[in-house]
Amino acid sequence: GNSVTQMEGPVTLSEEAFLTIxxxxxxxxxxxxxxxxxxxxxxxxxxxxxTKADDKGSNKxxxxxxxxxxxxxxxxxxxxxxxxxxxYFCALRGxxxxxxxxxxxxxxxKP
Amino acid sequence: xxxxxxxxxxLIKTRGQQVTLSCSPISGHRSVxxxxxxxxxGLQFLFEYFSETQxxxxxxxxxxxxxxxSNSRSEMNVSTLELGDSAxxxxxxxxxxxxxxxEKLFFGSGTQLSVL
Numbered sequence: 017g018n019s020v021t022q023m024e025g026p027v028t029l030s031e032e033a034f035l036t037i038x039x040x041x042x043x044x045x046x047x048x049x050x051x052x053x054x055x056x057x058x059x060x061x062x063x064x065x066x067t068k069a070d071d072k073g074s075n076k077x078x079x080x081x082x083x084x085x086x087x088x089x090x091x092x093x094x095x096x097x098x099x100x101x102x103x104y105f106c107a108l109r110g111x112x113x114x115x116x117x118x119x120x121x122x123x124x125x126k127p
Numbered sequence: 128x129x130x131x132x133x134x135x136x137x138l139i140k141t142r143g144q145q146v147t148l149s150c151s152p153i154s155g156h157r158s159v160x161x162x163x164x165x166x167x168x169g170l171q172f173l174f175e176y177f178s179e180t181q182x183x184x185x186x187x188x189x190x191x192x193x194x195x196x197s198n199s200r201s202e203m204n205v206s207t208l209e210l211g212d213s214a215x216x217x218x219x220x221x222x223x224x225x226x227x228x229x230e231k232l233f234f235g236s237g238t239q240l241s242v243l
Contacts, residue, residue: 048227048228050229052234057236059131059234059235060234067228067229107170109228114175
């Protein structure tokens with residue numbers, strides 16, 4: 017079945033550091049890939065998405081590229097801010113339309 | 128436009144009781160899906176309702192059930208509560224368009240259920 021694996025956290029960085037959160041997936045066919053973010057005390061929000069191979073999703077300075085050859089969708093940001101502290105979830109949706117989630121990565125940004 | 132509203136925000140129940148959670152989707156959205164979030168298991172899909180019909184179902188026991196009303200509001204029910212049912216229950220709404228798999232979901236803030 018479909019599955020998503022993302023790096024364990026917490027990830028602790030200083031402000032303005034470069035961020036990478038790894039995400040790899042297993043799926044049949046061509047799923048859509050997503051990054052959702054959960055700020056403390058809030059529900060999940062879509063951060064970015066990509067639909068097909070080599071698509072790049074981007075939002076709020078975050079980027080992720082759909083890599084079919086490596087089955088990956090790593091999240092990157094060039095310069096993180098304290099306000100980026102949150103839990104980040106990688107997810108996929110395949111032909112059965114169920115969202116399959118990674119375990120989540122807690123990001124802590126220190127000033 | 129109002130967002131997805133879940134009530135109540137917090138619930139405390141004891142083992143063996145039953146509980147009903149409510150979710151009001153964004154106006155115009157016809158699909159409501161439910162997820163269970165726990166520290167150990169992460170986020171798991173429970174079920175999805177579209178136009179009052181269950182359209183998709185995850186791997187949860189029959190104690191977990193739901194329904195959707197004609198105004199798209201949805202309720203989730205858990206009967207015979209167990210300690211392991213303690214979790215944050217999230218609902219999400221969307222238009223329910225299945226022409227692609229990349230439709231955005233809009234999430235509520237969740238109901239935190241504690242089973243004692």
